[in-house]
Amino acid sequence: MTNVWEYDDFIFKGDELKGMTKKGKDKVKVEGYTDMIIPATTPDGLPVKRIGENAFYRRKLTTVVIPETVESIGYDAFGVCSLVEVVIPDSVKKIEGFAFYRNKLEKVKFSNSLVSIAPSAFALNNLAEINLPETLELIDTSAFYKNDLEEVKIPKSVKKINMYAFNKNNIFEVEIPSSVEFLHERAFEPTTIIKRD
Numbered sequence: 001m002t003n004v005w006e007y008d009d010f011i012f013k014g015d016e017l018k019g020m021t022k023k024g025k026d027k028v029k030v031e032g033y034t035d036m037i038i039p040a041t042t043p044d045g046l047p048v049k050r051i052g053e054n055a056f057y058r059r060k061l062t063t064v065v066i067p068e069t070v071e072s073i074g075y076d077a078f079g080v081c082s083l084v085e086v087v088i089p090d091s092v093k094k095i096e097g098f099a100f101y102r103n104k105l106e107k108v109k110f111s112n113s114l115v116s117i118a119p120s121a122f123a124l125n126n127l128a129e130i131n132l133p134e135t136l137e138l139i140d141t142s143a144f145y146k147n148d149l150e151e152v153k154i155p156k157s158v159k160k161i162n163m164y165a166f167n168k169n170n171i172f173e174v175e176i177p178s179s180v181e182f183l184h185e186r187a188f189e190p191t192t193i194i195k196r197d
Helices: 022-029
Strands: 010-013 016-020 035-037 063-065 085-087 107-109 173-176 193-196
Touching: 016 022, 063 085
Parallel strands: 035 063, 085 107, 173 193
Antiparallel strands: 010 016
């Protein structure tokens, strides 16, 4: 895949990629480029550490390459796109609210240093399986609301699972490790069998 993206397709502020310029937006809208390769450095040579709020919201992206420099993905950064698969590099520690909300995700490779998944980050997708990293501490409200999950393994690092985190999936049974200090009574379906170790 050749990289059609240039620095002047994006808006940068410090080490954050804030969004797209008119030129960048036109590449998507007019020319139909929906395979996004996010630059690893800013024009000033700083590593891109953050993808900002709404950076690619409703940009119809079908694929995205996130560089190994990014540490946080902002609110609604890729909300309402058409992503089917995403690899979240190991540099990412935080995925903010609605970051990948309402896409077509079937496959996500999570960062191995991910600490928190904020509200509705992966809600309304088509995920049938997920492999959560052993660094994750927080699965917030509606994080995986309405996907196609039939089972999920909660890592022993998780401390809190909030309301509707796994609601509207098909999870029959789940084991909750003793490390989980807070499990909202509505984190899963009322019919999901919850086993505490």
